[in-house]
Amino acid sequence: MGLKDQSTEAKILNAAKEVFMKFGLYGARMQDIADLAGINKALLHYYFRNKEKLFNAVFESALEKYFQQVTVMGDTSMSVEERLFKYVDNVFDFFEEYPQMTMFIIKEVSINPELFKQKVSKLKENKPFVVPMLQQAIDNKEIAEMDPIVFIVNLHSMCAYPFLGAPLFRGMMKNNGYDWDQVKKEKIKDAVKEFISFKLNRKDV
Amino acid sequence: MGLKDQSTEAKILNAAKEVFMKFGLYGARMQDIADLAGINKALLHYYFRNKEKLFNAVFESALEKYFQQVTVMGDTSMSVEERLFKYVDNVFDFFEEYPQMTMFIIKEVSINPELFKQKVSKLKENKPFVVPMLQQAIDNKEIAEMDPIVFIVNLHSMCAYPFLGAPLFRGMMKNNGYDWDQVKKEKIKDAVKEFISFKLNRKDV
DNA sequence: GTCTATACGCAGATAGAC
């Protein structure tokens, strides 16, 4: 879909997403958003009244997308390991498309923790929460004994950080002849899945 | 050391660190830095000329501390596994003290990649680079076969992300009766070390 | 070295024509 085909509101939202993602609420400039959307600054206010309201629209859609990744965990037609693999695939695709989103959300929530409390509660209600699901699989002896919270955090770390820290990794590896985005794409995902298999199938606990 | 004992310059730097960490270059306000330092706004300019120069002073000290964590890897009196364990301890202590620093560095480098190229090259020269060290240990059969880059990224992810994403994790877990900072402190570090042992000592490769 | 007062520019927001 080219920019010409979008409604003005959609153009604004897309431009705002990009600029807020990069610079955050305080750093973003309304002028930059208008320029990127190919419209005038005044139109931003016509559609969204003020900067804060525009930001909120972007933030809510970001959070919605972010939590949508987890829905696959509720699909009981697959084994727990298959669901986790699929989840990892989803998360990688998601980060490929929105590499700045996690950073963006973390940054804004860290500046204003209320944001999270306000928005996330209702979103989470409809999603299958992962920890109880894992706990049940452990109780059923379907997977190995583990602390499900620690596992989920480890897993999420290994998925998210390669994208979050990409600016650093790129800088560090370029000097040494590696291409970070290549490594990330080809090898990190497999390593995460290897970690999942290790944790789910180990016999020594 | 109480604030009263610090030189004005040190007070400014400490205040600037805190404010820049939280709000970034664009979001930080000189007035807030002055207030936190307990001095007048004009003094900031007297000592550091302008906002950008003050920011650079903070950024450089942050980057220096950040890369200092890796020096332990050069201590050949310990085994590779011991060095990695020690490294993890260091990194956790470091993040406990400066939870915002990684975020801060990533954010600023992502906005301005030149920052990294300019500063990091000379810092890195004096530090033992981890990947070649691991490669050598692999060649010597001291540790199991693996891709050292992928391993280091996984490791670093598991250490950094629990601090980076703390605002999110806190929000998510508070609703469910868990205290994130407790979990992080007591269990995540052990899980990282377990991962190290798994990767270094596995026989099936 | 440290302060108060002030200049200056930029970014968010509004008024009003079309």
Next chain:
DNA sequence: GTCTATCTGCGTATAGAC
């Protein structure tokens, strides 16, 4: 709905007294 022109306030930076 979209634009140009303009207002207003805030934040950086400077001038100048002490």
